[in-house]
Amino acid sequence: xxxxxxxxxxxxxxxxxxxxxxxxxxxxxxxxxxxxxxxxxxxxxxxxxxxxxxxxxxxxxxxxxxxxxxxxxxxxxxxxxxxxxxxxxxxxxxxxxxxxxxxxxxxxxxxxx
Amino acid sequence: xxxxxxxxxxxxxxxxxxxxxxxxxxxxxxxxxxxxxxxxxxxxxxxxxxxxxxxxxxxxxxxxxxxxxxxxxxxxxxxxxxxxxxxxxxxxxxxxxxxxxxxxxxxxxxxxxxx
Numbered sequence: 396x397x398x399x400x401x402x403x404x405x406x407x408x409x410x411x412x413x414x415x416x417x418x419x420x421x422x423x424x425x426x427x428x429x430x431x432x433x434x435x436x437x438x439x440x441x442x443x444x445x446x447x448x449x450x451x452x453x454x455x456x457x458x459x460x461x462x463x464x465x466x467x468x469x470x471x472x473x474x475x476x477x478x479x480x481x482x483x484x485x486x487x488x489x490x491x492x493x494x495x496x497x498x499x500x501x502x503x504x505x506x507x508x
Numbered sequence: 509x510x511x512x513x514x515x516x517x518x519x520x521x522x523x524x525x526x527x528x529x530x531x532x533x534x535x536x537x538x539x540x541x542x543x544x545x546x547x548x549x550x551x552x553x554x555x556x557x558x559x560x561x562x563x564x565x566x567x568x569x570x571x572x573x574x575x576x577x578x579x580x581x582x583x584x585x586x587x588x589x590x591x592x593x594x595x596x597x598x599x600x601x602x603x604x605x606x607x608x609x610x611x612x613x614x615x616x617x618x619x620x621x622x623x
Binding site: 401 | 611614
């Protein structure tokens with residue numbers, strides 16, 4: 396069964412600093428991985444997804460993620476944090492055979508001025 | 509241009525009083541999902557419809573039911589809400605679940621309070 400683990404339930408960075416949100420996956424088949432963002436009292440919005448076409452995936456709002464099979468990781472990064480990036484971020488993996496996503500527990504990103 | 513619409517955004521009900529949450533979509537997607545998200549937790553899939561085909565998750569309580577009268581609408585019925593059912597309920601759609609990389613589009617959610 397596919398699953399994802401997000402390391403760090405809370406991450407705090409200064410405005411302009413590097414953002415690094417960690418996600419490790421477990422899968423017996425090549426995984427399809429996603430990052431979603433959730434702003435307070437809103438639904439989830441897709442940031443980016445890994446479809447095996449390229450290991451470095453660029454998403455919206457300046458975010459990107461790199462698929463590393465050797466490390467079973469799909470960490471999300473952004474070179475320079477902005478105050479508007481403060482939100483909850485979820486890593487997710489497609490569940491083969493169930494036509495659905497399994498989400499990680501989420502990481503809340505705080506951006507300090 | 510709202511694509512996945514949920515009504516109401518906030519719902520208050522009493523313990524044991526049936527409640528229905530609504531979701532509609534303008535995307536003409538084949539699949540509609542219902543997730544439950546409790547405070548500071550990941551969304552948890554309750555069930556989904558692939559066209560008229562209903563797919564329940566094994567651990568979804570019988571208290572939760574769903575209806576999809578047409579492509580555009582899907583309802584979540586909670587027959588006898590308990591205090592533990594207070595949560596954000598998220599509706600999502602996707603075009604084709606046979607495509608593993610298909611994007612799910614989420615609505616803004618309905619926050620349910622049970623008194």
